Amino acid sequence: YTLDRWRFFSSGPSFSKSVTQTNLTQVQADLPTDVMSFANVTASSPAGVGFISFDQPIEDVRTFAGKTVSASFWAKGSISGTVKLVIINYFGSGGSSVTNSDIVTSTFNVTTAWTRYVIVLNVPNIVGKTIGPGSTNDAHFILYADSSQVFGPVSYTGTLSLANVQIEEGSSATPFERRPFGLELSLCQRYYEKCTGQRFINWPDGPAITITGQLGNPIFFNTEKRVIPNVTESDIILYQRGGWADLGVQNVNKKGFF
Numbered sequence: 001y002t003l004d005r006w007r008f009f010s011s012g013p014s015f016s017k018s019v020t021q022t023n024l025t026q027v028q029a030d031l032p033t034d035v036m037s038f039a040n041v042t043a044s045s046p047a048g049v050g051f052i053s054f055d056q057p058i059e060d061v062r063t064f065a066g067k068t069v070s071a072s073f074w075a076k077g078s079i080s081g082t083v084k085l086v087i088i089n090y091f092g093s094g095g096s097s098v099t100n101s102d103i104v105t106s107t108f109n110v111t112t113a114w115t116r117y118v119i120v121l122n123v124p125n126i127v128g129k130t131i132g133p134g135s136t137n138d139a140h141f142i143l144y145a146d147s148s149q150v151f152g153p154v155s156y157t158g159t160l161s162l163a164n165v166q167i168e169e170g171s172s173a174t175p176f177e178r179r180p181f182g183l184e185l186s187l188c189q190r191y192y193e194k195c196t197g198q199r200f201i202n203w204p205d206g207p208a209i210t211i212t213g214q215l216g217n218p219i220f221f222n223t224e225k226r227v228i229p230n231v232t233e234s235d236i237i238l239y240q241r242g243g244w245a246d247l248g249v250q251n252v253n254k255k256g257f258f
Contacts, residue, residue: 002039003019005056005191008041009140012046012146013048015052019041024036024037034176038162039163042078044157054160058137061089061090061129062135064123065089068122068169069123070119070169071118071166072165072167072173077156081109084141084152087139088103090134092135101124104122106119195222225255231249
């Protein structure tokens with residue numbers, strides 16, 4: 001996962017890859033005034049079976065299933081070439097397997113100049129499908145794929161720059177919606193956050209000692225999580241005396257843990 005939780009996803013042989021962000025301190029004449037930053041996605045095109053994509057899972061496969069959607073974005077390349085935009089219906093854990101009929105694709109040609117693209121896609125319906133936890137409509141910008149991939153081959157060997165990506169229901173794209181930072185942060189924290197906490201213990205034969213880290217007293221997330229999350233401890237300082245010890249993370253739920 002990289003910028004704004006966009007995922008660099010790959011399958012197949014090893015290759016070089018990078019995702020960086022360019023922050024604009026001045027308005028560029030070739031971009032709209034509301035563009036404050038953009039992503040740069042680079043990957044080599046390996047020979048062999050596999051694919052490389054930059055993608056964003058959109059929660060709940062029912063969000064766009066069976067609907068017409070418009071994907072709008074600004075893009076340019078370090079070289080001219082062809083990139084694919086793909087939306088895949090994933091049905092989550094225990095759900096139906098993905099087949100060719102669950103995928104819709106479109107190609108677009110990038111140049112070395114910033115250009116606004118609007119791509120209209122008809123997302124496959126999900127009639128008769130079994131939906132499990134974690135289902136999504138995955139939106140992929142595919143840079144490389146060999147001929148065996150269900151979404152078809154493509155090979156782009158440059159750096160793809162993307163700004164103001166937006167996907168919405170309907171056949172007409174509206175202006176980019178820039179949400180307040182506080183709202184955007186809260187929406188992101190529904191999936192992931194990094195938090196810190198302290199634990200205070202009164203030892204039987206000594207004063208209180210502070211243990212820092214993600215353990216001990218209740219630690220509450222800033223935002224309730226989408227599902228019960230995996231919690232990883234880090235930066236732990238453990239003092240053990242009189243039989244006390246770190247018992248690890250306990251009672252993890254959507255709102256916090258001990």
